[in-house]
Amino acid sequence: MGPPRPERAAVVRVVVSPLPRSAGRAGRAPLHGHGAARLPRVPGLALGPALAGQGLGAGPGVRAVPRGRARRLAPPAFGGGGKGNVGGNVLIVFVKEPRPGIVKTRLLPALDPGAAAELYRALAEEEIRQTAPRLGEYTRLFFHAPPSSPQAMSAWLPGETFVVQQGADLGARMSAAFEEVFRRGARRAAIIGTDVPWLTRGRVAEAFGALDEHDAVLGPTTDGGYYLLALDRPRPEVFRGIAWSTPSVLASTEERASALGLRVRMLGELPDIDTIEDLRAHWPRVRPLLEGRAVVDAVARALER
Known part of the structure; x- marks a missing residue:
């Protein structure tokens, strides 16, 4: 009969779903990553270094496991109770649900609330797409502001991890977000909003790299604010005594x-889109981002007035 045959190793099939047409429009990268396969969630499966994190939608609950030490992984946490630990560099994304009346209110009444919300969605999705990390670069956590709900946010950006913003004003909310990600194990952290669709993962990586020799990194906007702030550790004092939403920020x-x-490092200046004047000044760059969306005509009409 001979010796028993050795058991075959289990085979894991990776299914690559086709991208929605909107994700590939105009050659842009998919919303959740740069062309990486999105891996199916398999309860109890520990992925090795070659596969772990290949799709951003996998979230921080899927981690590389050293050979010979496979173990059961907990599913990633979502919503206000997201308590999963993170490590390395973490990018905090401040985001709102694209609901009429709560986003891009400075564009009213030039745009109606529905058009302003659709514009916000388009700009936010482009920035989220452009800052999607590649394997090992950094982790993203999405901090959303009420009245946005975790359910609404995950329906818009499925597979991402969401945390509710905490604090009385913008400075307090940003400070609390830094405290939270460092509490979860981040080595370095940076925060961005969703008003600068030309911000790229390369610029984010530059900010994290600059923290090798600096304590803080700022990315200035043309209106006197900043599109990125990176810190080497929690520094709540940085956020005190600032008149938020003013040109002096x-x-x-x-x-x-x-x-x-x-020690502060300054990145290159970038424009953000907050007002109708911003839209008019940067319309040649913004219009391609709205391709295929009804809002493009509404914005064009508003700019003609």
Whole structure:
């Protein structure tokens, strides 16, 4: 009869779903990553280094496991109770549900609330797409503001991890977000909003790299604010005494950091889209991002007035 045959190793099939047409429009990368396969969730399966994290939708609950140490992994946590640990570099994304009346209100009444919400969705999706990390670069956590709900956010951005913003004003909310990700194990952290669709993962990686020799990194916007802030550890003092949503935010933050003795690196300046004047100034760059969306005509009409 001979010796018994050795058991065959289990085979894991990776299914690559075709991208929606909107995701590939105009050659842009898919919303959740740069062309990476999205792996199916298999309860109890530990993925090795060659596969773990290949799809951003896998989330922080799927991690590389050293050979010989496979173990059961907990599913990723979502919503306000997202308690999963993170490590390495973490990108905090401040985001709102694209609901009429709560986003892009500075564009009213030039745009009606529905058109403003659709514009916000388009700009946010482009920035989310452009900052999608590749394997090992950084982890993204999405901090959303009420009245957005975790269910509504996950319906819009499936597979991502969401945390509810906490704090009385923008500075308090940003400070709390940094505290939270460092509590979860982040080595470095950066925060961005969703008003700068030309921000790229390369610029985010540059910010994290700059923290090798600096304590903080700022990415200035043309209106006196900033599109990115990166920190080497929690620094709640940086957010105190700032008049938020004013043209002095960047200068005040620089002064605050200098008073604290922090080494600050400045990135290149980028424009953001907050007002109808911003749209008019950058319409040639914004219009291609709205291709195939009804809002493109509404914005074009508003700019003609």
